Amino acid sequence: MSAKLSVIFYIILCIEIGIFLTVLPWWPQGMWGLSDWGNNYFLLYAARATGIQGLQSVVASGWVRGAVSGVGLLNLGIAVWEIFHFKQTVTALQAQTAPRPKVTSNAAEPSTPSLVRDHELRDDQQNNS
Secondary structure, eight states, rough: HHHHHHHHHHHHHHHHHHHHHHHHGGGGGGGGOOEEEESSSHHOOOOOHHHHTTTHHHOOOOOOHHHHHHHHHHHHHHHHHHTHHHHHHHHHHHHHHSSSOOOOOTTSSSOOSSSOOHHHHHHHHHHHH
């Protein structure tokens, strides 16, 4: 049950991040209290703190907006893939977290490991012959 919930929450997270990153760079200024992508407080603070004045124009460019939207679309694609492969992912997650059975020792094998290394054993056998 926990494997199913984990996969469901992962799908929901990918969808939320995907929608947010796809839409936010292109959202108009002033809607729902969001400022413009290239003119926000944190971006201005980062540009002043680092001394890179061109940072704001680079982040505001269409190339960076497109790259961020591309990452958002990639997250949406991951969510769709996980939806179509839900059973496979749950099965793999359950197999990974399942307790492993204890291995019983074979009667032919010694119960305690030998303290003599293989190369030392070969040297002793060669000296005795």
